Amino acid sequence: MQRGLDPKQGYARYAHEYDELEKFWDSFEQNKLDPYIAESAGKRVLDAGAGTGRVSLKLHAAGAKVTALDISPEMLAKLHQKEPDIEIVEGDMEDMPFEDEQFDMVFSSLALVHLKKVESFLNECYRVLKDGGKTVLVNIHYRKSMLLKDNQGKYTIEAYNHFPRHLTEAAEKLAFGVEYDEILTEGDDVWVSQMLVLRK
Ligand SMILES: C[S@@+](CC[C@H](N)C(=O)[O-])C[C@H]1O[C@@H](n2cnc3c(N)ncnc32)[C@H](O)[C@@H]1O
Numbered sequence: 156m157q158r159g160l161d162p163k164q165g166y167a168r169y170a171h172e173y174d175e176l177e178k179f180w181d182s183f184e185q186n187k188l189d190p191y192i193a194e195s196a197g198k199r200v201l202d203a204g205a206g207t208g209r210v211s212l213k214l215h216a217a218g219a220k221v222t223a224l225d226i227s228p229e230m231l232a233k234l235h236q237k238e239p240d241i242e243i244v245e246g247d248m249e250d251m252p253f254e255d256e257q258f259d260m261v262f263s264s265l266a267l268v269h270l271k272k273v274e275s276f277l278n279e280c281y282r283v284l285k286d287g288g289k290t291v292l293v294n295i296h297y298r299k300s301m302l303l304k305d306n307q308g309k310y311t312i313e314a315y316n317h318f319p320r321h322l323t324e325a326a327e328k329l330a331f332g333v334e335y336d337e338i339l340t341e342g343d344d345v346w347v348s349q350m351l352v353l354r355k
Contacts, residue, residue: 158313159300162269163226165312166206168305170229173207180209180265183295183348185339188213188264191291191352195219198259201283203248203276204266208234208241214262215241222258224248249275256285264293268314273325281329284355289334294322294349319349326353 159165166173188210196218202211205223207230214221215238222242225231231243246252248263249270261280270276280290300311319338327333335352 159311161313165303165310166225166227167229168307168310169303169312170207170227170233172303172305173230174209174233177209183265183339184293184350185348187337187339187350188262188291188293191260191262191289192217192219194289195260195262199257201251201253201258201261203251203261203263203280204269205234205243206230206266208237210262210264211241212238219260222253224251249279251279251283253283255282257283259285259288261288261290262292263290265295267292267294267317267322268297269312270317271315273317273322277326277329277331280353281331281355286355288355290326290331290351290353290355292322292349292351292353294319294351296346296348298345319346319351322349322351326351331355 192213195214198219200214200219200221202223205211205225211221211223224244228245235243296316297314300314303310331353334354337350338346339348341347
């Protein structure tokens with residue numbers, strides 16, 4: 156099966172259009188991030204797979220000191236145009252360019268879907284978090300891969316669904332405590348996303 160473009164290439168093409176679907180991206184969260192965004196005030200926070208800053212901007216507005224990590228310089232450039240005070244770092248969320256125990260909270264929304272496996276990313280979250288720190292994840296379910304189109308033609312971006320139970324178990328294996336775990340659904344009971352909050 157064709158898996159689509161890798162995220163770095165894919166988001167280089169998609170960056171200029173990503174924000175047009177903001178309401179669609181928001182819909183995966185159903186406002187469940189709000190209390191954690193409020194909790195980030197005054198904290199050192201990493202947004203992993205931050206993209207154009209949909210969540211980073213809310214964290215910054217709530218008073219967090221935000222570092223936005225993404226593999227796509229084109230997505231980060233959009234974020235930087237909107238808010239130059241947010242630190243942007245180009246890099247891989249599976250191999251983060253940070254020292255151990257730097258952050259009070261790690262957020263990652265809508266980005267896990269681009270990783271083949273979740274273990275390296277979870278390991279990195281654990282490593283860069285301070286003791287007692289929290290990881291707040293929104294693990295989305297793509298029912299089918301999004302067909303995108305630009306002047307070079309049609310394309311998709313590599314994506315993998317991670318079943319909620321698997322993600323929770325992988326986190327528990329790393330000694331994360333599970334603070335909150337909810338599967339969000341739509342009318343027909345198909346899962347749209349998982350909200351998972353982990354404590355180191
Ligand atoms: C659907 S967007 C989500 C952006 C933002 N978190 C949001 O909620 O709107 C997925 C983002 O993950 C980034 N990404 C994918 N794989 C990555 C990786 N291995 N390391 C860092 N960022 C990655 C992509 O470049 C893209 O910006």
